[in-house]
Amino acid sequence: MxxxxxxxxxxxxxxxxxxxxxxxxxxxxxxxxxxxxxxxxxxxxxxxxxxxxxxxxxxxxxxxxxLRFLRLGVGARRQRRIYETAKPEIQRLAEESGEMANLLVEEHGRGIFLYRADSSRAVNLDTHAGREVYLHTTAMGKAILANLPEQRVSEIIDRHGLPEMTDHTITDRDVLFEDLDATAERGWAVDREERLNGLCCVATAITDPDGTPLGAISVSGPRSRLKDDKLLDELPEMIRDIQNVIELNVAYE
The missing domain is CATH 1.10.10.10 (Winged helix-like DNA-binding domain superfamily/Winged helix DNA-binding domain)
Incomplete structure (x- = not known):
């Protein structure tokens, strides 16, 4: 500015x-x-x-x-209409997947966690409410980017860059756009240790009836448990079912 x-x-x-x-x-x-x-x-x-x-x-x-900031933060989260709608479904997603489920939104070109639900097996991570991440490093971030206009994605990259978080992070603009095209085509994004070593994630965007991304939901878990059959088959189907419920509730709330 x-x-x-x-x-x-x-x-x-x-x-x-x-x-x-x-x-x-x-x-x-x-x-x-x-x-x-x-x-x-x-x-x-x-x-x-x-x-x-x-x-x-x-x-x-x-x-x-x-703690006065806590009141402001709680109020800010409630202003995001997706929060109250998605919260019970995120909890259900965690229970059904047996892993951690998350809700993330984009603000000023960064990803901000709004909510997370843990299963009994979920690993302990830093994805607390308010945690900021680079969008290109997470499946949720890439799911959101895949639903934004290309010009907006370029603006975000120009502003924040593509910093490397692990050896698996996508740091090349062309490679990222190829990944986003694939994400848009299949309807879900995958993160193979791109933000944290040992952590894999599957995510899909939540959009309003006009196709504008309101946020994204995901399932995250250790690489040792999220093998390809679960990461690329079982979880995407599960998460798309939850996506459908949330988007219907958003459209008719």
Whole structure:
């Protein structure tokens, strides 16, 4: 965004909040050093954020993100109409698949997890609500990209690039577009350890009646359990059935 359209003071406050979140708390000196700000500037921002209850000061002069953000996050998630509609179906998908099921949406060219449901066998991953990922590294992200106009996909790539997360990540634009074409043709996307080593995933986009992607759902599990017969046959059929139910509910809610 052009600097002429931004308020630098607000930007600094947000960067401080993001740093506190990433570090799990930080002191004034650490924040100043990492963000290249003076200690006095950091102190003023923290005092303002503390007064508004967006951060709080713990022991040892360490500041933390406040729970007031939780209320905002919960409200933001509920504004996505797909969340309430898809939630019970994501839970059913986890139970039927015996793995982890997820719901992801696109915002500002990144993928954001809205919800996950675990089966009794699900592996412990970082896919908590609010977690951001690059769209090209996940089956859900690729399912969404496959349903966006090519120009929009190019804009996302230009903005965020195609960073490599594992040796299996697609980092070539032409190869990615070939993958997206195949995804669009068969109706589901696959991720073979493209974001995390040892993790495979099958996903499909959830679209509104006009074909606009509202998000994507997936089943994820360890490579040792998701062999080709399950990854390419059993799970796609299962996930497409859930997709159909969610899209019908979205269309007629």
């Amino acid at each position: 052009n600097d002429e359209t931004t308020v630098k003071t607000t930007t600094k406050s947000l960067r401080i909040v993001e740093l506190l979140h990433e570090r799990g708390g930080a002191g004034i000196t650490e924040i100043a050093d990492r963000l290249g700000l003076s200690k006095s500037t950091v102190y003023k921002h923290l005092r303002t954020l503390e007064a508004e209850r967006y951060v709080f000061k713990g022991s040892g002069d360490v500041y933390y993100v406040g």
